[in-house]
Amino acid sequence: MNSKISSYASVVIPILLGAGLTYFQYASFTPEQIVQMKSYFLTANYNYVLISLLIAISGCVFRAYRWKYSLQEIGAKSEFKMNFLAVCIGYFVNLTIPRSGEVSRALLLKKYRDVPFDKAFGTIIAERIVDLLFLVLFVLTALLLEFDTLKNFLLTYIPVTKLAWLIVFGIGFFIWFILLYRYSKWKYVLLFKSKIEGLKEGVLSIVHMPNKWKFIFFTLLIWLSYVFMFYITVFALPATSHISLGTIMVAFVIGGLTMSFTNGGFGFFPVLIAKILFLYNIPLEAGNAFGWIIWTSQLLITVLLGIFSFSILPMVGKRK
Secondary structure, eight states, rough: HHHHHHHHHHHHHHHHHHHHHHHHHHHHOOOHHHHHHHHHHHOOOOHHHHHHHHHHHHHHHHHHHHHHHHHHHOOOOOOEEEHHHHHHOOOOOOOTTTTHHHHHHHHHHHHHHOOOOOHHHHHHHHHHHHHHHHHHHHHHHHHHSSHHHHHHHHHHSSOOOHHHHHHHHHHHHHHHHHHHHHOOOHHHHHHHOOOOOOOHHHHHHHHOOOOOHHHHHHHHHHHHHHHHHHHGGGGGSTTTTTTOOHHHHHHHHHHHHHHHTTTTTHHHHHHHHHHHHHTTTHHHHHHHHHHHHHHHHHHHHHHHHHHHHHHHHHHSOOOO
């Protein structure tokens, strides 16, 4: 019962927070601002949005293709189309509980391709570690391009003191966990050690794989697809079509962090994007319209790909 309540809460609470933030934001607009915002939606050039969606699909293709390298290293046999469906379903599931899509990907390979769950999940964790490094690289790039703006934004909207304490707590917990894992003879720790061996093999698959540079290349393609997907959409609105590369990188980084730590960015993504663009003299109405256009379009393609993948999974998953 408690686990069910916890699962529901992890979905409902972020959605309620996002809805509350959205309501608070729009309650602060005057009727004239709302009319102005509607005009941005009506006059937007959605051809650019369509192009961004095609780039988003290419990102899924690159991610599915990249996955085969780490799977090959653990001896798993899963063809591209199965990987692609699992990736699309993973993105779809992430709309409910953040990061639950990674678990669903491993479960699908376990069910349809007999890949041990711990090993498959290990390869996904390895992917996320590499993706995190690339995200840090983009954050550093944004800092180099727009240091003062990004610093002031983060200091204004992120509780730095609480974040620092959270980091200290996380480091302390990590050290405690490593010591417990290495030296404890407690039976539950020994059982955990026996279960984690497959997970460790999956995580280390990148280190040992012969095609690691191809893996890195496709990782770069994945992240470039994210950036270009964001970049192309700015041309949908005349008010945002002139923004600089530095502005795009800052907005992309904030948007990426928001998507990573919430239920697909619901409520938070458009508001934070609008606030970032406002720092660069983009009207709040245009910034909110842009945020909602890019977020809604990405939600739409995620849902459509998820439904499509669920629909054909039984046919593709069936071994011939």
